[in-house]
Amino acid sequence: MKLSPSLxxxxxxxxxxxxxxxxxxxxxxxxxxxxxxxxxxxxISQTRLKPALQxxxxxxxPNGFYVGAWASTIKxxxxxGGDSKVxxxxxxxxxxxxxxxxxxxxxxxxxxxxxxxxxPSANTLEIxxxxxxxxxxxxxxxxxxxxxxFADSKxxxxxxxxxxxxxxxxxxxxxxxxxxxxxxxxxxxxxDYSLTLAKDFSGLVVSxxxxxxxxxxxxxxxxxxxxxxxxxxxxxxxxxxx
Numbered sequence: 001m002k003l004s005p006s007l008x009x010x011x012x013x014x015x016x017x018x019x020x021x022x023x024x025x026x027x028x029x030x031x032x033x034x035x036x037x038x039x040x041x042x043x044i045s046q047t048r049l050k051p052a053l054q055x056x057x058x059x060x061x062p063n064g065f066y067v068g069a070w071a072s073t074i075k076x077x078x079x080x081g082g083d084s085k086v087x088x089x090x091x092x093x094x095x096x097x098x099x100x101x102x103x104x105x106x107x108x109x110x111x112x113x114x115x116x117x118x119x120p121s122a123n124t125l126e127i128x129x130x131x132x133x134x135x136x137x138x139x140x141x142x143x144x145x146x147x148x149x150f151a152d153s154k155x156x157x158x159x160x161x162x163x164x165x166x167x168x169x170x171x172x173x174x175x176x177x178x179x180x181x182x183x184x185x186x187x188x189x190x191x192d193y194s195l196t197l198a199k200d201f202s203g204l205v206v207s208x209x210x211x212x213x214x215x216x217x218x219x220x221x222x223x224x225x226x227x228x229x230x231x232x233x234x235x236x237x238x239x240x241x242x
Contacts, residue, residue: 030058034205034239039072042158042180043192043213045229046087048075048222054239056089066107067092077116079224080149084113084122093128105130109141111148122149126158136163147182155183170200190215190230207237 032055038045039052046052056070070089077084093107106129113122124147130139140159147156160178167173174196182188196209212232213220220229 028060028062030060030241032056032058032239032241034237036235036237038233038235039074040194040209040211040233040235042160042178043190043194043211043230044215044220045227045233046072046074046076048079048225048229049227049231049233050075064096065092065094074113075224076222076229077113077118077122079222080118080122081223082113082116082118082122084116086114088112088114101133103132105132105139116149118149120146120149120151124148135165136161143183150182150185150188152184153182153188157181157183172196172198172200174198187216188219190220192230203241205237205239205241207239209235209237211235 034054036052036054038049039047039054052073054070054072056068058066058068060066068091070091072087073085074087075085089109089111091107091109093105095103095105098104107127109126109128111122111124111126116122123145124143125145126141126143128139128141130137132138138159138161140157143154143156145154147153150156158178158180160176162174162176164172164174174194176194176196177191178193179191180189190213192211192213192215194209194211196207198205198207210232211234213230215230217228217230221227222229
């Protein structure tokens with residue numbers, strides 16, 4: 001399994017401010033590439049505590065609709081006996097301000113592990129909804145398929161709360177806590193937490209995060225290397241957006 005994730009703020013507000021003559025309209029199309037010392041998703045390492053390469057593309061329309069794709073190298077499918085080295089996320093949704101200062105974001109997210117050969121398949125579809133007010137975002141994601149290869153897990157849910165505080169000079173601090181419920185598999189359910197410090201150098205973002213979980217070692221230990229994938233670790237990252 002996996003921004004946190006968490007996960008992904010991509011759209012423009014449906015309430016568009018008029019552009020001044022000397023200010024170019026924002027580009028609706030953006031790209032990002034990056035690398036991390038370890039790919040964690042919802043607190044669980046996807047790369048057996050090893051580095052990963054990542055990248056994506058996003059399109060955000062002025063009316064609030066958005067679509068995008070994002071990919072990362074992974075190791076957990078191969079470790080589980082499957083045959084996929086890359087995760088591809090395809091998503092789309094709508095984001096709008098429902099009242100002053102309160103933003104709603106709803107959408108679909110398809111996780112694709114091409115040719116993964118796991119049974120059940122690791123491919124997962126989730127619907128999600130998020131509310132943001134000030135620096136705080138609360139989000140719920142609900143699986144409409146089995147969750148990342150767990151049998152009979154359709155209907156699993158992930159609820160998380162993340163705050164992003166502007167420290168000035170391009171620096172942000174983001175505490176996060178989330179809880180993953182795996183339907184019909186209480187042993188696989190767990191809580192994750194993180195604290196991320198990031199610095200934006202004109203589109204080049206350097207970050208460091210302390211990430212941990214209370215996940216059970218009996219469920220989230222890699223079959224290769226016998227490594228606990230939910231251990232508390234420091235993860236550093238580098239991402240360029242253009």
